[in-house]
Amino acid sequence: xxxxxxxxxxxxxxxxxxxxxxxxxxxxxxxxxxxxxxxxxxxxxxxxxxxxxxxxxxxxxxxxxxxxxxxxxxxxxxxxxxxxxxxxxxxxxxxxxxxxxxxxxxxxxxxxxxxxxxxxxxxxxxxxxxxxxxxxxxxxxxxxxxxxxxxxxxxxxxxxxxxxxxxxxxxxxxxxxxxxxxxxxxxxxxxxxxxxxxxxxxxxxxxxxxxxxxxxxxxxxxxxxxxxxxxxxxxxxxxxxxxxxxxxxxxxxxxxxxxxxxxxxxxxxxxxxxxxxxxxxxxxxxxxxxxxxxxxxxxxxxxxxxxxxxxxxxxxxxxxxxxxxxxxxxxxxxxxxxxxxxxxxxxxxxxxxxxxxxxxxxxxxxxxxxxx
Amino acid sequence: xxxxxxxxxxxxxxxxxxxxxxxxxxxxxxxxxxxxxxxxxxxxxxxxxxxxxxxxxxxxxxxxxxxxxxxxxxxxxxxxxxxxxxxxxxxxxxxxxxxxxxxxxxxxxxxxxxxxxxxxxxxxxxxxxxxxxxxxxxxxxxxxxxxxxxxxxxxxxxxxxxxxxxxxxxxxxxxxxxxxxxxxxxxxxxxxxxxxxxxxxxxxxxxxxxxxxxxxxxxxxxxxxxxxxxxxxxxxxxxxxxxxxxxxxxxxxxxxxxxxxxxxxxxxxxxxxxxx
Numbered sequence: 033x034x035x036x037x038x039x040x041x042x043x044x045x046x047x048x049x050x051x052x053x054x055x056x057x058x059x060x061x062x063x064x065x066x067x068x069x070x071x072x073x074x075x076x077x078x079x080x081x082x083x084x085x086x087x088x089x090x091x092x093x094x095x096x097x098x099x100x101x102x103x104x105x106x107x108x109x110x111x112x113x114x115x116x117x118x119x120x121x122x123x124x125x126x127x128x129x130x131x132x133x134x135x136x137x138x139x140x141x142x143x144x145x146x147x148x149x150x151x152x153x154x155x156x157x158x159x160x161x162x163x164x165x166x167x168x169x170x171x172x173x174x175x176x177x178x179x180x181x182x183x184x185x186x187x188x189x190x191x192x193x194x195x196x197x198x199x200x201x202x203x204x205x206x207x208x209x210x211x212x213x214x215x216x217x218x219x220x221x222x223x224x225x226x227x228x229x230x231x232x233x234x235x236x237x238x239x240x241x242x243x244x245x246x247x248x249x250x251x252x253x254x255x256x257x258x259x260x261x262x263x264x265x266x267x268x269x270x271x272x273x274x275x276x277x278x279x280x281x282x283x284x285x286x287x288x289x290x291x292x293x294x295x296x297x298x299x300x301x302x303x304x305x306x307x308x309x310x311x312x313x314x315x316x317x318x319x320x321x322x323x324x325x326x327x328x329x330x331x332x333x334x335x336x337x338x339x340x341x342x343x344x345x346x347x348x349x350x351x352x353x354x355x356x357x358x359x360x361x362x363x364x365x366x367x368x369x370x371x372x373x374x375x376x377x378x379x380x381x382x383x384x385x386x387x388x389x390x391x392x393x394x395x396x397x398x399x400x401x402x403x404x
Numbered sequence: 405x406x407x408x409x410x411x412x413x414x415x416x417x418x419x420x421x422x423x424x425x426x427x428x429x430x431x432x433x434x435x436x437x438x439x440x441x442x443x444x445x446x447x448x449x450x451x452x453x454x455x456x457x458x459x460x461x462x463x464x465x466x467x468x469x470x471x472x473x474x475x476x477x478x479x480x481x482x483x484x485x486x487x488x489x490x491x492x493x494x495x496x497x498x499x500x501x502x503x504x505x506x507x508x509x510x511x512x513x514x515x516x517x518x519x520x521x522x523x524x525x526x527x528x529x530x531x532x533x534x535x536x537x538x539x540x541x542x543x544x545x546x547x548x549x550x551x552x553x554x555x556x557x558x559x560x561x562x563x564x565x566x567x568x569x570x571x572x573x574x575x576x577x578x579x580x581x582x583x584x585x586x587x588x589x590x591x592x593x594x595x596x597x598x599x600x601x602x603x604x605x606x607x608x609x610x611x612x613x614x615x616x617x618x619x620x621x622x623x624x625x626x627x628x629x630x631x632x633x634x635x636x637x638x639x640x641x642x643x644x645x646x647x648x649x650x651x652x653x654x655x656x657x658x659x660x661x662x663x664x665x666x667x668x669x670x671x672x673x674x675x676x677x678x679x680x
Contacts, residue, residue, distance in 0.1 A: 083579075083583065084582075084583075085579050085583075104582070105579070105582045105583050106582050106583070106584075106585050106586055106587055110583075111583055111584065112579070112580070112583045114576045114579070114580060116574070116576055118574065118576035118577055118579065118580035120577065120580075120581075120595060120598075120599075121599070122595075122598040122599055131584055131594075132584040132585050135584070135585045135586060135590060135594070136585065179584065180583075180584070183584070183585065
């Protein structure tokens, strides 16, 4: 796939505060790429620069090799699906979708054909004459998608498009968006703070924090090989402990020496060790590599979420078997479940479940209320 | 089991008490005067029911048409000036908008009569403008002067509702329009203008109604050369012809109500378009 959009050293500040810091990124033609990160990480600003609603302070924005940094939004072959849909209330469903075609003075027969096809694609046939204000959130979203796609843009930008929908509808729309993207084969650039959404839909995930790109990769890469403590923590649940790389494939943490599969570190280099909660097996204390006392057990439906105190550090373990609170248990970890990362500025900030609560976890959803 | 005693909800006494002053006010100063006007319109000087007042109104048709002509022109000019002004105000940075609204309101802190007098002093034959330019223009007494006075006095009533309406349009509407291919001008024509019709209708109403019934502006700036319907009404009352004055007022009210009803059809009911 050829490079379609390229960001070179892109920076942007608002009121002296750096929102994007020298971003380098390329986006291939036809891929589904997701910008993922917490509130204020700069992902929406990046999308708005690509869409033409903001101008970067520094750096270049290339579209097929030409600088489009100062090309106004209406001249770009890039359309946007806004978080709050932004449908025109004075037009009905049909006219909303036909809007871009009318601007281009497309013939009436063509318009009718294309709008009908588009409505079929987003499963809204028969809604032509409805007023947009009578539609549900999901239906409005579909109209917005149809309206953004009808003029055959090269790129579709989606700014948290499913943020306002309920969980069930969100799942359906995720599948549908993916299907639409595959069917028409254009580039989708998707912004979200929901890691699950990012993992399940994207070809490429760009994890962002503090105005910088933390990692770019396929969903599996990002999940299995997180580059630093931030990524490991933001994508899924992670236990992140301090470790010492004794030699290749030997790491010491929590006073125990483990076999692992990573290498290429200096002798006795301090590292961050990531172990996913679902990769830890609960065993008898005598057979465990580590032992500790269970401090809490929460039933989550598919599994139990168990917090274990191991030498003062609290681990999260997901297990389908119940363990009683206060019990002593042993932990067994396979070598390939241990992932070693270099130390970064995020080391020590994440991955300890001492202060863990669902409530804190949900704070990242506060982004829904974010207003630029 | 003992039945819990849940009191039924009925209009509370306190609420009735609280609303009372407003009701008394409305009856005394709105309903009663209206009844008096209607009563006078349909009676003669001796207090007998009579339709002569209404029947005799055709004499004033020319005056009425002239009032209509001048006020429609003034409203149109207000719209031409007011819409772009309101648009620019709504697009200005937030902190500057307050200042601009204050500038717009500032002349309204001065009494309408005084403002009209000032215009007279400026436009008069030997007035400020002619002195300044060293010319001998005759402006007072022309239709132009009256229209100018109406526009000057009532422009804020056009700008404010439109400004409020445009500034309430979600920023994403502008962006979506631009995103979908609108040039900056098309954004205004295809999206902003249709979404601000309710503001335009309010503005038009709020300028047209006072313009059509004004008597002061036409007296001062018209230089006594022509009479508008407001002047006619005033003259009837001053000269003691209460019944004729009431009849003209009554018909004026009907006409204004009718035009409001027509204008309301242009706005969505839920937007609550016309304020008057």
